[in-house]
Amino acid sequence: MPDKKIVVISGAGISAESGLATFRDYGGLWEGYDIEEVASPQGWEDNPDKILEFYNLRRKQAAKAKPNEAHKGLADLEDDFDVVIITQNVDDLHERGGSTNVIHLHGELRKVRSEKDETLIKDIGGKAIKLGDLASDGAQLRPHVVWFGEMVPMIEPAVKEVSEADILIVIGTSLVVYPAAGLIEYAKENIPKYIIDPGEPQLFNADEWFHYKEKAGTGVKKLIEKIKEKL
Ligand code: OAD
Numbered sequence: 001m002p003d004k005k006i007v008v009i010s011g012a013g014i015s016a017e018s019g020l021a022t023f024r025d026y027g028g029l030w031e032g033y034d035i036e037e038v039a040s041p042q043g044w045e046d047n048p049d050k051i052l053e054f055y056n057l058r059r060k061q062a063a064k065a066k067p068n069e070a071h072k073g074l075a076d077l078e079d080d081f082d083v084v085i086i087t088q089n090v091d092d093l094h095e096r097g098g099s100t101n102v103i104h105l106h107g108e109l110r111k112v113r114s115e116k117d118e119t120l121i122k123d124i125g126g127k128a129i130k131l132g133d134l135a136s137d138g139a140q141l142r143p144h145v146v147w148f149g150e151m152v153p154m155i156e157p158a159v160k161e162v163s164e165a166d167i168l169i170v171i172g173t174s175l176v177v178y179p180a181a182g183l184i185e186y187a188k189e190n191i192p193k194y195i196i197d198p199g200e201p202q203l204f205n206a207d208e209w210f211h212y213k214e215k216a217g218t219g220v221k222k223l224i225e226k227i228k229e230k231l
Helices: 014-016 039-044 046-063 069-077 155-163 180-186 216-229
Strands: 005-010 082-085 102-104 107-114 121-123 141-145 165-169 193-196 210-212
Touching: 005 155, 014 069, 014 216, 039 046, 046 107, 046 141, 069 082, 069 216, 082 155, 082 165, 102 155, 155 180, 165 216, 193 216, 210 216
Parallel strands: 005 082, 005 165, 082 102, 165 193, 193 210
Antiparallel strands: 107 121, 107 141
16 A cells, blocks of 8 residues: 555646536636526525536536546556545546546536435436436435535545645646635645646645646646656
């Protein structure tokens, strides 16, 4: 069992080169959709059809997308390190890229659940759901994703992993959505911290970070070479 732990915090940017849109970049998802309408409990109450349509489309797109070099590179790191991926992404490209230890902070597109009982979850792959599709308790099925204003149950295991990291890597997230963005504050002092992003995420203590200011595909390749040099 490798003894060093690498923790990766990823966001929509890592899946951009697989053809999935980010949220806040030019042309991103939040330009075409109103967050309140498609990603909040109020939106679900007001117009569930619209929410189902939004996630059905994203589920279909994600099912067609393929993991890119960044997802695959992180999976290869498992040969030499204990790697934990904490992702805000609802796609399954980390898993399909080969990563075996993935924490989904904001849920998973492939899964749906009862709107009444959050433990009644089922995997529907790339399929669509509609009003009238029911869980085993007779309640309407909803996407198994975290909406704004909802709890983020996976934050606790994620905090624990970050606090145990020997190397921390952040890829493709603007770091503006909490509690995910606050995770980096739980890292031990003086561990190597790397960020891969062509933009300027909202980094706290930016001087502690080595920034690969480029896309995930090339950035991950360079970073892995650097980390492996030190083995
Ligand atoms: P954002 O859209 O906020 O940020 C995407 C980040 O990816 C930006 O920092 C971009 O510069 C960067 N980026 C763009 N292309 C890239 C590429 N090819 N390689 C690497 N980086 C690239 O997405 P997130 O930070 O993931 O939550 O958004 C966080 C949360 O806000 C999402 O999980 C979602 C959203 O609302 C919910 O829906 C609950």
